[in-house]
Amino acid sequence: MPRALILGGTGLVGRATALRLLGGGWQVDVVGRNPARMPPELTAAGGKFIAADRADQGQMQATLGAGADLLVDCLCFTAADARSLLPLAANSASTVVISSRAVYVDAAGHHVNSDVPPHFTTPITETQPTLAPTTAIDYRSREGYGANKVAAEQVVLESGLPVSVLRASQIHGVGASPAREWAVVKRVLDGRTALLLAGRGAGVVHTTAAANLAALIETVAARPGTRVLNCADPDAPSALEICRAIAEHLGHEWEEILLDDTAPAGLGRTPWDSPHPILLDTSAATALGYRPAGTYATTIAPVVDRLVEAARNGQPPVDDGYFAEYFDYAAEDAFLAGLRLRFPC
Template sequence: MPRALILGGTGLVGRAIASRLLEAGWQVDVTGRDPARMPAELAAAGGEFIAAERTDGGQVRAALGPGADLLVDCLCYTAADARSLLPLAANSASTVLISSRAVYVDSVGHHVNSDTPPRFEAPIPETQPTLAPTTDIDHRSREGYGANKVAAEQVALESGLPISVVRPSQIHGVGASPAREWAVVKRVLDRRTALLLARRGAGAVHGTAAANLAALVETVAARPGARVLNCADPDAPSVLEICRTIAGHLGHEWAEVLLDDTAPADLGRTPWDSAHPIVLDTTAATALGYRPAGSYATTIAPALDWLVEAAGNGQLPVDEGYFAEYFDYAAEDAFLAG
């Protein structure tokens, strides 16, 4: 039985990867700080929790033990994190470092976290220029997140070890934080009769289902190598299509009000707004043998059900500050009345 160790395996990405591997017959160990956060479905499927702090080299080496067939690092944010990963990767047949599409820059250096939105002229390949690597800016900041990821990637790729760097985009699924779909689900639960969408709902930001990310990790496990791979859903629906998918799944109907540039700028906002499309090219992953678990509509369905159930139980882990701008119903009603 092959063995996988997932560092930070109790979160959105780790639990999806663990679930897929367990279903495929793997022995799966996941690390985390708190055993109470071990997803019940993983424990029921035979997954094992190992208490280990990602930044504690001794604890993660003990978790790895004599080695693994697959090592997945969901918590590698900096060059220092990557350097601590290398001794573990040396004792693993295949290693995956979860990175981000936030590393990419357009032709003038803009990126997804810059004040000026980026403009990518075509689906973004792995060869697209990236931010300059840095270790001088906090990786938890807008300015530092992508640049620190680049620094981590370089340490991994220059090691000569079979480490696959995987770059997803706006990961979604059960347990997501933030669960961007809440911006629409709450409207359904509030029985809103109209949906206002900026830019006529035409914005498009590629998403990555955690289930699709898990499918790529399983593919990489069987084909070790040093490489960079984009990972995204097989489709990149527009904001309007995303909202129709969510409303349709929840059986809700409303009037769609597609706003143009003459509408107030703060109306019709969603987490998928983008002045220009942000779409990843996944040709390299497909050529490696990656087959998505499903489309956006297919993979988002369990997450929508989770959000509705969690909201009904009063257990929804939502950052109200993140979503505040999407629920100004008074401004919407005033606009519609006018």
């Protein structure tokens, strides 16, 4: 039985990967600091939790033991993280590091965390220019996140070890924080009868299901190598199409109000807005043998159901300010009242 060791395995990507591998006959050890965060479905499927600190090399070496067939690092954010991973990767047949589309820059040097949104004129391939690597800016900042990811990527790719760097985009699934779908689910639960969408809901930001990322991880595990691969859903729905998919799953109907540039600023915002499409080219992964687990609509169902269940149990997602701009119902109602005055039935 092949063995997989997943660092940060109780989170969004780790959970999906563990479930995929356990279903494929793997022995899966999930590494984390808090056993209370071990998803019960992983334990039920045969996954084992190992309490260890990612930053403690002694604990990591003890956790790895005699080695692993697959090492997955969901917590590699900086060059220092990458350097600490190398001794473990040297004793693993295949290693995967989770990265992000945030590393890419357009022709003007803009990226997804820039004040000026990027404008990629074609789907982004793995050869697209990236940010300059840095260790001087906090990786938790907008400017520092992508640049630190680039620095981490360079460390593992230059090691000569069989490490696959997977660049994902807006990962979604059970365990996501924030779960962007709450911006639509809450509206449904609140009984809203109209959906206002800025930019006519035409914004496209490629999404990546954690289940699809898990499928690619399983693919590269069987084909060890040193490489960079994009990972995204096989479809790239617009903000409008995403809202429709979630509402349809919940059996909810509403009037769609597609706003143009004359609408008040901020009205009808969604987490998937973008003035220019952001698409990842995944042909390299496909050529390697990767087959996605499903489309956005099919893979989003479990997280939508979990959000509804949590809300009905009095435990909706904590609103730390991320969702505030999506639920300004007073502004929406005032706008709709103005429409009715201008265009009475």
